[in-house]
Amino acid sequence: MKFIKLSLAAALVASVAFAEEAKSDLEISANVAMTSNYVWRGMTQSNDSPAIQGGLDVEYKGLYVGAWGSNINFSSNPDASMELDAYGGYKNEIAGIGYDIGYIQYAYPNDSKALNFGEAYVGLSYDFKVVEVSAKYSLGVNTDTIDPENAYEGAVSIPLPMDISIDATVGNYENTGVYYIAGITKTIGKFDFSVAYSGMDFEAAGTDTEENVIATISASF
Numbered sequence: 531m532k533f534i535k536l537s538l539a540a541a542l543v544a545s546v547a548f549a550e551e552a553k554s555d556l557e558i559s560a561n562v563a564m565t566s567n568y569v570w571r572g573m574t575q576s577n578d579s580p581a582i583q584g585g586l587d588v589e590y591k592g593l594y595v596g597a598w599g600s601n602i603n604f605s606s607n608p609d610a611s612m613e614l615d616a617y618g619g620y621k622n623e624i625a626g627i628g629y630d631i632g633y634i635q636y637a638y639p640n641d642s643k644a645l646n647f648g649e650a651y652v653g654l655s656y657d658f659k660v661v662e663v664s665a666k667y668s669l670g671v672n673t674d675t676i677d678p679e680n681a682y683e684g685a686v687s688i689p690l691p692m693d694i695s696i697d698a699t700v701g702n703y704e705n706t707g708v709y710y711i712a713g714i715t716k717t718i719g720k721f722d723f724s725v726a727y728s729g730m731d732f733e734a735a736g737t738d739t740e741e742n743v744i745a746t747i748s749a750s751f
Contacts, residue, residue: 557589563748568600571681571701572709572730573740575613577603592622594632602638610638610645619651628655628664633671647671647678662687666701679704693717697726707732713744722748 561584567574568581575581585598595618602613619632630653638645648671655664664685670678683701690696698712713726723746730740 555591557587559587559589559750561585561587561748561750563746565744565746567742567744568602569711569728569742569744571703572707572711572728574742575600575602575604577605578742579603592620594619594621607644609640612639613637614639626656628657629653630655630666644675647673647676649678649681660688662689679706683709703730705733706730707734720749720751722746722750724748 563583565581565583567578568576568583581600581602583598583600585596587594587596595616597614597616599612599614602610604610614637615634616637617632617634619630621628621630621632623629631651633648633650635648636646649668650671651666651668653664653666655662664687666683666685668681670680672678681701681703683699685697685699688696693716695715695717696713697715698710700708700710702708707730709728709730711726711728713724715722715724717723724744726744726746728742728744732739
């Protein structure tokens with residue numbers, strides 16, 4: 531009987547230890563932001579107006595799921611007033627090279643059939659300490675109403691003293707154009723303050739280049 535009691539006690543201790551370890555591996559984070567202009571791949575999604583944004587992420591040993599939302603304003607579709615994205619994937623690293631494989635669904639609640647679409651993506655990154663480089667390829671997933679294009683991009687991030695970084699991204703959204711963004715970010719505690727310049731050079735003849743200066747305040751918890 532004493533042996534059985536000791537075994538049960540040992541099993542209880544092991545289960546508690548396992549639960550604590552699993553709990554420590556589970557990461558939950560949230561983010562909020564206020565931006566002067568919601569720009570995605572060089573194109574305004576808020577009609578050059580401010581946007582309030584926020585998201586929630588859950589990660590466990592590299593596996594992650596999340597949701598993110600923002601107000602939007604499409605002059606071509608006034609019924610769409612909100613974007614709500616859901617995504618999931620797996621990220622890790624091999625020999626210092628980070629990789630991220632996942633899927634994201636872009637949803638517009640007031641006009642889902644006309645605008646909803648998804649992308650499967652794969653990203654690679656490497657931190658050289660003085661500069662971090664990354665690349666990403668996004669594969670558009672067809673729907674009954676939309677045949678989205680693919681996109682690929684590269685980015686660099688340069689950390690500077692005083693919690694400042696310089697970041698730049700250039701990409702190609704197939705059959706749409708080349709987009710780019712460059713900016714500077716200052717981190718103070720949980721808050722990031724950034725100013726960036728972005729643009730989109732459209733492929734279509736006679737279409738003007740879109741350019742924007744964006745100021746953003748964001749926080750992560």
